[in-house]
Amino acid sequence: MNDIRYPQNNDLRSLVHFCAEKGLIWLDENRMILMHVAALAELRKELINSVGIDQARRILTRMGYASGVRDAELAKKIRSGMSLKDAFVVGPQLHMLEGMVHVTPIELDCDIESGRFYGNFLWENSCEADVHVREYGHAEHPVCWMEIGYASGYTSAFMRRFILFKEVECTATGSNHCRIVGKPVEEWPDAAEHTPYYEADSIVGRMLELRSQVDALRASLERNLPRPNLIGASSGFRHAYTLIDKAAATQVTVLLLGETGVGKERFARALHEMSGRAAGPFVAINCAALPHDLIESELFGVEKGAFTGAQVSRMGKFERADGGTLFLDEIGELPLAAQAKLLRVLQEGEIERLGDERTRKINVRLVAATNVDLQAAVKAGRFRSDLYYRLNVYPVVIPPLRERLSDIPLLIESMLQRFGALHGKRVAGITDKALRALKGYAWPGNIRELENMIERGMILAPQNEWIEIEHLFAGPQDFEAVRHGIDATGNLASEAPGGSEGGIEALCNQVINTGIGLDDLEQVLIQHAVKQSGGNLSGAARLLGITRPQLNYRLKKRESPV
Ligand SMILES: [Zn+2]
Numbered sequence: 001m002n003d004i005r006y007p008q009n010n011d012l013r014s015l016v017h018f019c020a021e022k023g024l025i026w027l028d029e030n031r032m033i034l035m036h037v038a039a040l041a042e043l044r045k046e047l048i049n050s051v052g053i054d055q056a057r058r059i060l061t062r063m064g065y066a067s068g069v070r071d072a073e074l075a076k077k078i079r080s081g082m083s084l085k086d087a088f089v090v091g092p093q094l095h096m097l098e099g100m101v102h103v104t105p106i107e108l109d110c111d112i113e114s115g116r117f118y119g120n121f122l123w124e125n126s127c128e129a130d131v132h133v134r135e136y137g138h139a140e141h142p143v144c145w146m147e148i149g150y151a152s153g154y155t156s157a158f159m160r161r162f163i164l165f166k167e168v169e170c171t172a173t174g175s176n177h178c179r180i181v182g183k184p185v186e187e188w189p190d191a192a193e194h195t196p197y198y199e200a201d202s203i204v205g206r207m208l209e210l211r212s213q214v215d216a217l218r219a220s221l222e223r224n225l226p227r228p229n230l231i232g233a234s235s236g237f238r239h240a241y242t243l244i245d246k247a248a249a250t251q252v253t254v255l256l257l258g259e260t261g262v263g264k265e266r267f268a269r270a271l272h273e274m275s276g277r278a279a280g281p282f283v284a285i286n287c288a289a290l291p292h293d294l295i296e297s298e299l300f301g302v303e304k305g306a307f308t309g310a311q312v313s314r315m316g317k318f319e320r321a322d323g324g325t326l327f328l329d330e331i332g333e334l335p336l337a338a339q340a341k342l343l344r345v346l347q348e349g350e351i352e353r354l355g356d357e358r359t360r361k362i363n364v365r366l367v368a369a370t371n372v373d374l375q376a377a378v379k380a381g382r383f384r385s386d387l388y389y390r391l392n393v394y395p396v397v398i399p400p401l402r403e404r405l406s407d408i409p410l411l412i413e414s415m416l417q418r419f420g421a422l423h424g425k426r427v428a429g430i431t432d433k434a435l436r437a438l439k440g441y442a443w444p445g446n447i448r449e450l451e452n453m454i455e456r457g458m459i460l461a462p463q464n465e466w467i468e469i470e471h472l473f474a475g476p477q478d479f480e481a482v483r484h485g486i487d488a489t490g491n492l493a494s495e496a497p498g499g500s501e502g503g504i505e506a507l508c509n510q511v512i513n514t515g516i517g518l519d520d521l522e523q524v525l526i527q528h529a530v531k532q533s534g535g536n537l538s539g540a541a542r543l544l545g546i547t548r549p550q551l552n553y554r555l556k557k558r559e560s561p562v
Pocket of ligand 1: 144
């Protein structure tokens with residue numbers, strides 16, 4: 001069992017990328033930071049002074065635990081094809097790479113199937129012990145709380161059961177090194193002394209919980225209405241929400257404006273639910289989805305014998321929505337004849353079924369929506385101006401997703417819950433890098449597109465694991481064009497630029513480093529363009545941004561003897 005050797009850590013080093021140009025450091029898809037140990041020391045001291053040594057220890061243990069869990073996910077991903085021990089030591093190796101401590105395995109025995117685990121590791125250069133001794137001098141008990149949290153978190157996630165590590169020696173207490181031992185929690189007779197440091201329940205936690213209860217109570221007193229199913233906190237969202245909220249108390253006709261996929265029906269439904277009509281029906285109809293010759297009978301109903309085929313009398317959507325709200329989506333698609341009838345309904349508050357002589361009183365709030373410029377449609381003669389003015393009393397613009405990017409995490413959270421229930425699947429969440437990619441995307445399809453992407457990601461990500469970039473975007477994506485890894489000597493090293501944006505400098509450096517001459521580079525580039533355009537020289541010239549004769553000249557230059 002002894003003589004455990006670490007495999008080369010190239011695979012782990014290659015996960016680290018520095019993108020100083022964008023203010024980002026990555027460990028695979030986890031965003032990292034280079035933090036001063038002095039800052040950590042300050043935080044530790046503040047915690048101890050403000051919440052006491054036990055709470056400080058609990059908070060730091062949990063902090064370490066969280067990062068251990070993240071690294072265990074990497075271990076499974078990176079070394080899944082290697083022996084269990086080689087996969088396990090990703091933890092100690094990353095703990096070293098991350099600069100926390102030097103780890104030497106003394107004994108390691110693990111088996112995931114049976115859940116057996118025993119680990120004994122020597123720690124040197126412990127960052128926490130250093131910091132503690134510098135601030136407080138020697139301690140009575142071991143102090144490497146964050147690091148022990150890491151070991152427990154890493155191993156528990158790796159073994160899929162709670163493995164508790166204890167620090168049996170610590171340099172802060174005067175030993176030459178720290179030493180940790182880990183076993184399943186059930187096998188420690190004194191586990192109860194240690195497990196509270198891993199639990200979220202605490203005085204601080206309870207205080208926060210009480211405060212949130214007070215907040216909730218206050219909110220429910222302020223407004224005793226069911227919370228509508230609208231999600232967002234960005235200023236663009238809140239602006240639209242406030243307008244809807246104000247309209248809810250009135251009977252005003254509301255016009256929702258916004259691109260396709262921004263969630264106009266959701267807003268219409270929320271308006272209905274927040275209004276005094278909530279107990280009445282909410283009826284939605286998409287004007288673009290109906291054939292023109294059916295739209296009037298759909299909206300206003302039809303009387304038996306009104307036209308061939310009308311064998312029974314039928315209610316229209318207006319009658320169905322009586323006492324409630326009628327949502328007319330894509331109102332810009334309504335044919336002119338139907339527009340005239342709609343205008344009359346709005347003016348008179350009564351409808352007339354097709355082929356009927358009598359009129360029927362109706363009490364309906366109309367919410368219309370469009371993604372086209374109605375004013376332009378009026379100018380073009382496709383939309384009645386009198387109807388436009390009637391509808392445009394209370395316009396509400398729903399912002400596109402690209403203008404409310406800060407809502408993306410909230411939206412994703414609710415989508416993961418919804419799709420999780422739908423597909424009977426649970427994922428841990430979305431990686432930092434994937435979230436960043438989503439925030440950097442233009443979202444032409446808005447929330448609907450986000451929904452599709454998250455649903456796909458949820459299906460592709462392994463059960464209980466994280467949704468990564470590759471689960472979201474169909475093609476290969478490189479969001480960080482310029483980046484640097486760490487080479488074997490520990491120095492920052494350039495990597496091939498993957499994208500075009502911002503990568504020119506790195507590209508130049510790389511070209512210069514290859515030692516290729518300018519003329520050769522030109523020829524390589526031309527050959528590549530010719531190949532890419534399938535041998536078509538005009539196409540190749542276009543790719544290179546030059547004319548066909550210019551390309552010919554450059555090709556000939558090469559052929560002629562120098
Ligand atoms: Zn220690």
